[in-house]
Amino acid sequence: TAPIDYLKRLTWEGAKRRYPNGVPQKAIDLLRHEISLIAELRYEAYFLTVWDLVRFARSRNILCQGRGSAANSIVCYCLGITSVDPNQMDLLFERFISKERNEAPDIDVDFEHQRREEVLQYVYDKYGRHRAGMTATVTTYRTKSAIRDAGRALGISLDRIDALSKMVDSRMTEGSLTNQAAECGITPDSAIGQRFVYLAENLIGFPRHLSQHVGGMVMTQGWLCELCPLENASMDGRTVIQWDKDDLDELGILKVDCLSLGMLSAIHRCFDLGARHYGPRLTLASVPAQAAAVYAMICQADTMGVFQIESRAQMSMLPRLQPRCFYDLVIEVAIVRPGPIQGQMVHPYLRARRSGQQPDYPNQAIRQVLEKTMGVPIFQEQAMRLAVVAANFTHGEADLLRRAMAAWRRPGLIEQFRRKLIDGMLANGLTEEFADRVFTQIRGFGEYGFPESHAASFALLVYVSCWLKHYYPAAFCASLLNSQPMGFYAPAQLIQDARAHGVVVAPIAVNYSQWESHLEAVTELPMNKVDCESPSSSQNDRISQVHMCKMSVSDVPFGLRLGLSLIRGFPQAVGHRIVQARTHGGLFRDLADLTRRAKLTQATVSQLADAGALQSLAGNRRAAYWQALSQEARPTDHGLFETSGVQDDEPIPEFLSAMTELEEVYSDYQTTGFSLRAHPLSFVRQQLERLRVTDAKQLRIARDGSFVRVAGIVLVRQRPGTAKGITFVTLEDEFGSMNLVVKPDVWQRHYRLARQSNAWLVHGVVENRENVIHVVVGRIDDLSQQVAGLELRSRDFQ
Known part of the structure; x- marks a missing residue:
């Protein structure tokens, strides 16, 4: 069969699936027009190649979706490459392919970020490294790399260069590098200092080296080496083309962008959880449209x-x-x-x-x-x-x-x-x-x-993710946690938001947790009165708890059980051994039983104890940690307790009293980055009230133009290029989040504190415009000493 005939057959078969009630005449006209133009420009093999990649992904149950100008094509829609109907959206096909401009089409396809590698391997398996390769991209100097390379070339102390590179922003104002270099012990007036500042500032934006493109791939009939220069990729058995996408465009060489998208991974996981616990399996196309509650x-x-x-x-x-x-x-x-x-x-x-x-x-x-x-x-x-x-x-x-x-x-x-x-x-x-x-x-x-x-294309994923958040809040949160790293917010904020939506969250526990976070019927959750309590009224005053049982096929709502993967640095292989041992042998009776059956080392038992995951077996954290530390670590194939001769009933010293709530919270943050017990700011709330600090709940009703003090942990620092030097910061306290606007002069006045402190006390003025509330910052005080010892990490974006 000729490629164009095969493409026509696939397209018309796909059209019948896309329009089960009959293909509209407008869609028929569009299909005929596009197929005619594709045949005239001889792009049918390109469309079939992309279709084959999408077909493979779907055969492996990998969620994918085309984006970019390819979404203008009804042929791509009928082939299943894209998910938006151009017939409904009145999209212009000529934005994608035009006979007049004589330019090759470019189809971008997003795959689940945790499974894109399977698609890339399929390409290499099918075409071989001699006929398939990743495109290159030109990596240019950015602020930090320019500082490091200029400093290294001029022989400046590495300690000073490291300190300076940690201090600078990626978008520097004029003269800021000179001032910051002086703070780090590099004299800007000296000959070396002047040369360093000149070199660093002028290197920014200059090409540094070739890198591998995030997803651009070229596949050819003949050998790639006859077409373009190649080099070996860092991964064995793979090839990188030494040209970037602009070079390929100029030469008319077709490429496919196989990109990764974290939200596709999260949506797929949520679909799986929904099918397991709530009812029929959803797809991107079957999520109910126009849900008023979602909007x-x-x-x-x-x-x-x-x-x-x-x-x-x-x-x-x-x-x-x-x-x-x-x-x-x-x-x-x-x-x-x-x-x-x-x-x-x-x-x-x-x-x-x-x-x-x-x-x-x-x-x-x-x-x-x-x-x-x-x-x-x-x-x-x-x-x-x-x-x-x-x-x-x-x-x-x-x-x-x-x-x-x-x-x-x-x-x-x-x-x-x-x-x-x-x-x-x-x-x-x-x-x-x-x-x-x-x-x-x-x-x-x-x-x-x-x-x-x-x-x-992106709006479709926006709606689907919003629908899942509204109707399946527990499953959606679990899916986000299991798809990390992705998105704007850390697991701590995602969990707090889920609890504010009425989701019951249960802690990490070796007798109940899987490697990943999962759902359990609320009636089956072993309730610890501290760890698993429902959100307080202050957390869910905006949103009813009925969300947690909506759309359930039974009257039993589901809660979220946190997974072992959330313990920082905990080995995945060990996590799977724990789950497997529990699946085959039942719940662990005590700590000795756990270490014997799961073959744990002293280090992994200590990690579990620190994270509070052993409370059902060994009582409080200190008792569990004592039992872990009291063992002599020996390299052996047997369980830790089996070789050390410890008796199950060995007494625990009386002085090992349970941790205070504050100590528990600190330990939670150090091991997982969050706590279900309390928010760190709750322990200094009385002191903050004496300073007349407004909390997040009170800020929602604050009058426009009023002066306030607010305090919280820094979640996000963001300075968009269009913001004229303004930095947007999000703080969090035990009642929610607060949005700050930090103007350039305030940022520079508090530069070191603003960049490095993980907790702020802010003095500012409320700006309430159309129910969107910000605090315009006038002064920043450091609150980090009040939460010293916590492992707090903000997510900073430029």
Whole structure:
């Protein structure tokens, strides 16, 4: 069978599956048009290659989804490569493939991040390393690497260079490197110091070395070495092409991006848990659409842990934009990007959306381009269409504009189109004011904006993850924990959020925990009055506990049992041995029985004791730890207690009293990074109240413009490139999280503390805009001594 005939058969068979009630005429017309163009440009083998990768992934039960401009293609939709229907979304196929621009298509496919390696290995097994290879990427100097290499070249002390590289931000202000170098003992006025600062500042952005691309793959009929230069990959049996994606594009060499996405792993795990405990197995296509309760949750910015809309910026936008349908989510995903923000599109769109009135359009052609986004070009495709209908660009020129927008790391490229765009709009009778505004908006896309098809693909995962969070909160939290590392928030915040949604969380316990976190019927959870208690009213005052039993096929709700994998540094092989021994031999009777059957060493028993996982066997933590430390570690194939001659009934010294609650919490944080018992701030709450510190619950009703003091553990520090030097920080106390805005002058004034302290006491002013509350920081005090000894780690983003 000829490749094009095979592609046609697969496509029409897929169309029948996608449209079980009959393929709409519009979809039939689109399919005929696309297949004709694919055949004319001879891309059928490329589509079949990508289909084969997706087919393999599905045969191995690996969740995957195409994204980017490929989502404009109804052929990709019918082949199962993408999940968004272009027929419903009115997406433009020519954004993906165009005869006029003579450019190879580029299909990006996301796979579960914990299983993408299986797909890559399939490619090498099928094609061999001589016909398949990963593309390269040019790694450029960033701030820290520039400092380290410049310092090493000039012979500056490694201690000083290390101290400086830990201190600097990736986005430095002018003169900041000079000041920080002086703080680290590098004299900026000396000859070496001046040369060092000059070299480090000028190296930033300069190519450093070739690296392996995260997912770009090239597969060929002939040998790769006859086509392009190669080198061995770090993994045995694999090849890296010494050209990057731009080189391949220029030469017309087709590639497939096999990318990894953590949320796909989490969604798949949640589908599995849902099928096991709640009812029929869900898929991306079968999750019920347009659930009003889900959109109500999104509008409240109750989105911790979900895909894309969990960041500070997105959470601030949600109450303003108030998404009520799928296309609103598409806009939400796209609008909180550097392009729309820099192009001054956000506030005009929100004003138009609130008023519900379309602006006056200069002509009908421009109305057709902008009507669905209230007169504001939010997507790259709209900018391209505007250039054609408003400024007389040819389709080829519009594609050059698209390329300039796509080169967001080099935003100056769009400036070369300024005169042509403005002159073209003026020639069409448009006002200079309108022309300047449109160019400002288009120029914003040079700072990174989304094509509509890409935003639609991501919006589907946004909705699915929100649906799972709302209806399966315990399963969703377990899936996120089992898919780490991923997302904005650490396990501590994900667990606290689940408890705030009424999920009963049970601690790590060797007699009940699996390696991964899992669900147990609440009636079967061995309840420890400290560890497993339901959230306090202060934690769930916004959200009813009925969530934990919604959608269950029985009346029994499920709780979350934490897994052994959450103990920091605990060996996975040992965890599996514990579970296997318990499965075959029943619950462990005591510590000796555990160590004998699971063949544990002194070190692993101590880890379990430190984490509080032995309480059902050995009483309190100190007693368990005493039993572990009192054994002589001996290299043997037998259990620890069996060889040491310890008797099961050996008395425990009376002075080993149980830990205080504060000590228990400290031990929890040191071993797992979280505690189910109490929040660290609760132990200093009385002192904070004497200082009139406002907690997170009180902050929700604070008056706009009022002065407050707030305190908490630092969860996230984030400084987006579009924020003009402003740093956004999230603090957490026992009542919830608080959002801070730290302006550049305040950040610089408290630089070392702001960068390194894990707990802050902040003085600032409340900003309450449309029920979105921030504290604009005026002063930061260090609170880390009050929580000294805790293993607290923030997640910092640039």
